[in-house]
Amino acid sequence: MPRPIEALIHQPALAHNIRRVRACAPDAQVFAIVKANAYGHGIEHVYEAMRGADGFALLDLDEAQRVRSLGWRGPILLLEGCFETRDLELCSRLKLWHAVHHEQQIDWLAMHKTHEPHRVFLKLNSGMNRLGFTPTAFRAAWTRLNALPQVDEITLMTHFSDADGPRGIAHQMAVFKEATEDLPGERSLSNSAAVLRHAQEASVRADWLRPGIMAYGSAPDFPEHDIHHWDLQPTMTLRSKVLAVQPLRAGESVGYGSTFVADREMRIGTVACGYADGYPRHAGHGSPVLVSGQRTTTVGRVSMDMLAVDLSALPQAGVGSEVTLWGQGPNGSVLPIDEVARAAGTIGYELMCALARRVPVHVETLG
Ligand SMILES: *Cc1c(COP(=O)(O)O)cnc(C)c1O
Numbered sequence: 001m002p003r004p005i006e007a008l009i010h011q012p013a014l015a016h017n018i019r020r021v022r023a024c025a026p027d028a029q030v031f032a033i034v035k036a037n038a039y040g041h042g043i044e045h046v047y048e049a050m051r052g053a054d055g056f057a058l059l060d061l062d063e064a065q066r067v068r069s070l071g072w073r074g075p076i077l078l079l080e081g082c083f084e085t086r087d088l089e090l091c092s093r094l095k096l097w098h099a100v101h102h103e104q105q106i107d108w109l110a111m112h113k114t115h116e117p118h119r120v121f122l123k124l125n126s127g128m129n130r131l132g133f134t135p136t137a138f139r140a141a142w143t144r145l146n147a148l149p150q151v152d153e154i155t156l157m158t159h160f161s162d163a164d165g166p167r168g169i170a171h172q173m174a175v176f177k178e179a180t181e182d183l184p185g186e187r188s189l190s191n192s193a194a195v196l197r198h199a200q201e202a203s204v205r206a207d208w209l210r211p212g213i214m215a216y217g218s219a220p221d222f223p224e225h226d227i228h229h230w231d232l233q234p235t236m237t238l239r240s241k242v243l244a245v246q247p248l249r250a251g252e253s254v255g256y257g258s259t260f261v262a263d264r265e266m267r268i269g270t271v272a273c274g275y276a277d278g279y280p281r282h283a284g285h286g287s288p289v290l291v292s293g294q295r296t297t298t299v300g301r302v303s304m305d306m307l308a309v310d311l312s313a314l315p316q317a318g319v320g321s322e323v324t325l326w327g328q329g330p331n332g333s334v335l336p337i338d339e340v341a342r343a344a345g346t347i348g349y350e351l352m353c354a355l356a357r358r359v360p361v362h363v364e365t366l367g
Helices: 011-024 035-039 043-050 061-069 087-094 103-111 135-146 170-180 192-198 337-343 348-353
Strands: 006-010 029-033 055-058 076-078 097-100 118-123 151-157 236-248 266-271 288-291 294-299 307-310 322-328 361-364
Touching: 006 011, 006 322, 011 029, 011 043, 011 192, 011 361, 035 043, 035 348, 043 061, 055 061, 061 076, 061 087, 087 118, 097 103, 103 135, 118 135, 135 151, 135 170, 266 322, 288 337, 322 337, 337 348
Parallel strands: 006 361, 029 055, 055 076, 076 097, 097 118, 118 151
Antiparallel strands: 006 236, 236 266, 236 322, 266 307, 288 294, 288 322, 294 307
16 A cells, blocks of 8 residues: 555646636636646646646746647747747747747847747836846837847736735836837736736736636635635645544653643644655644544644644544645535645745655546
């Protein structure tokens, strides 16, 4: 018997979440963002559920090749564009769209020999200061690209730093509008938080949306809003089983460092899941967890292969009881990944991306 831990990827939930994107912006085109191996889910595991999108976006050339070899003939966008000049050959061969965010990428294009002009996404740095041309350099970059025979359409693109929070997107929208005002071409602005929180405004939902995390059933603005508020469903479940039960007397401790000491009699369940599976060690004592679909908490430190949960209020639970670390539990129970992430001082993105290779993955396919 292998260890009882496994991850489930829920294709019906992925499809539901993509429908939620459509509902927020029915007139827009949607990229399914599958960077970082589909946010840790596995590109091959999500593909069937996400091929209802209008395109795929990612940043690793190997991942682009994997999407093509799954049979996708539609748009694939490289969000960071080319890293070196020879990447353009792959773009030509696989018909990849690519971001252009610095001058050298234009130099490479100008020297590139191709019969098929490329569609490019010219990126404006509207304030995040990560990638993109400054507002003053943007127009000259557009003019240069527009004159190249290697370039077909130019889409205008930017990325928001604060769509999930109080600062919002108004300051970046103002920069974008001013820099792009009379330039032709489609626009691509919105990540998940902008789709959910700001897409009432038509210019925000134009023309190509880039929603990542909401498709994977995590709320970008948790804890202000959770997945129930946004009607999103968890797409990744990490589950395991109780492999031992320990009775505790008051004064006894649990785990490395004896950081937790019981102040009363307790029943502790030892679960086959640890930080080597991708469960965050930083999620200290008291993190939420489901046992047989019922909510309880972790106890003491997370070890490499095991963690402890409090079974004191769950007398039916014992060896073999199902433990949901995050995602969908039995009988319709749900433990949003965002709650576990918060207990670990991080965000759902990091936990899903960090699912360890040793965890077997199973796929719940579309009905
Ligand atoms: C990752 C990424 C997105 C998706 O962001 P989410 O917060 O996951 O919706 C959109 N655009 C760019 C450029 C990205 O790198």
